Amino acid sequence: MSELPLATPETQAFVHIKADAVLLDIEGTISPISFVRDTLFPHSRERLEGFVSDNLTSPIIQDILAQAKALAGGSDAVGALLDWQARDVKAPPLKKLQGLIWESGYRSGALRSTIFSDALRAVKRWRSEGLPLYIYSSGSVQAQQLFFEFSVAGDLRPLFSEYFDTDVGPKTEPSSYLRISERIGARPARIAYFSDNPNELDAARSADLQTVHVVKDETPHSPEFPGISDYCQVTVGR
Numbered sequence: 283m284s285e286l287p288l289a290t291p292e293t294q295a296f297v298h299i300k301a302d303a304v305l306l307d308i309e310g311t312i313s314p315i316s317f318v319r320d321t322l323f324p325h326s327r328e329r330l331e332g333f334v335s336d337n338l339t340s341p342i343i344q345d346i347l348a349q350a351k352a353l354a355g356g357s358d359a360v361g362a363l364l365d366w367q368a369r370d371v372k373a374p375p376l377k378k379l380q381g382l383i384w385e386s387g388y389r390s391g392a393l394r395s396t397i398f399s400d401a402l403r404a405v406k407r408w409r410s411e412g413l414p415l416y417i418y419s420s421g422s423v424q425a426q427q428l429f430f431e432f433s434v435a436g437d438l439r440p441l442f443s444e445y446f447d448t449d450v451g452p453k454t455e456p457s458s459y460l461r462i463s464e465r466i467g468a469r470p471a472r473i474a475y476f477s478d479n480p481n482e483l484d485a486a487r488s489a490d491l492q493t494v495h496v497v498k499d500e501t502p503h504s505p506e507f508p509g510i511s512d513y514c515q516v517t518v519g520r
């Protein structure tokens with residue numbers, strides 16, 4: 283048996299950030315990319331046609347079909363939606379429909395979102411220490427809230443103070459991070475931003491935020507940003 287003391291989260295920590303708020307990306311940062319790719323998207327792919335035909339009388343579905351038809355130049359609306367889905371085209375009527383299918387999947391219990399266990403431990407600790415936590419994701423605020431409401435670890439919405447989507451601007455634009463900083467009332471330099479995407483980190487850093495590159499299963503290392511593979515490697519405090 284080794285005589286060395288067992289490593290604890292404290293002894294492994296190599297990044298310490300002084301901050302008043304924590305801002306987190308979702309996909310690839312606190313949730314595996316595979317959840318969206320292997321669970322969420324197949325779920326809507328398999329159900330799109332059935333969901334539309336089961337809800338044909340719903341005004342929301344009729345509205346989505348009318349939008350799809352107009353956008354596709356008058357051709358078959360369901361065919362257009364299936365085609366956009368197959369080619370991953372971010373057409374607004376398709377995004378709306380996918381949101382409804384996912385909501386129904388979450389509410390029926392067929393879908394449960396996955397969170398990295400180390401990320402969950404960290405956000406719970408930060409919250410208990412009084413640090414406000416915020417989410418910035420390219421999924422809509424409504425999709426983000428469903429994601430946290432129906433997680434494998436239960437309803438996590440109370441952990442987060444506010445959710446931001448691309449209504450504040452693209453994730454690769456520094457101005458988006460400045461807008462978030464204003465909205466949450468913390469100076470950019472006192473916000474710690476966690477993401478798996480170096481382009482987002484670059485934009486956040488240009489806006490003077492502090493950045494942590496989360497390097498999980500499928501994320502390549504970036505020489506430019508200090509990376510953590512486990513949240514026990516970072517501490518955040520005022």
Ligand SMILES: [Mg+2]
Pocket residue numbers: 307308309310311477478479
């Ligand atoms: Mg991401």
